[in-house]
Amino acid sequence: ETDRLGVAKSLVWGGITYQERTELKIIVSNLNATRYRDEILAPVVLPFLRRHRFNHVFQQENARCHVAHISMTFLEINHIIRVLTWPAMSPDLSPIEHLWDEMDDVSEIAKIHRKR
Known part of the structure; x- marks a missing residue:
């Protein structure tokens, strides 16, 4: 699928803890x-949490796909009950958002160097 300019739409999903990260998934x-x-x-979150014996609190933003009934039911059925309630419009509270910002900065620097 592409946007109105013909650019392919994609996103990168990842999860982090203080000491570890999940694999990155390109969607x-x-x-x-x-x-x-x-x-x-x-395929990613459940095995990761099981490896850690569910000792983490699962935090996700309020994107529709995250808070949809089908997603929340999956978390409940699989006993991922420690889901952090997240205030709307609060990306500054999410540790991974700071990591994405750093990656964007590195990406922009790389673009500048490629143009030279």
Whole structure:
């Protein structure tokens, strides 16, 4: 899928803890709740949390696919009950948002160097 300018839409999903990170998942096209469950929660989040014996609090932003009934039911069925309630419009509270900002900065620097 592309945007109105013909540029392919994609996003990168990742999870971090104080000491570790999940694998990065590249998602092409829009991410709905079913895809979020099937491509992120089931194959990445659940095994990661199980490896750590569910000793982490799972935090996600309030994107529709995150808070949709299908996603929240999956978390509940799989006993991921420590989901942090997240205030709307609060990316500054999310540790991974700071990491994404750093990656954007590095990406912009790389673009400048490639143009030279």
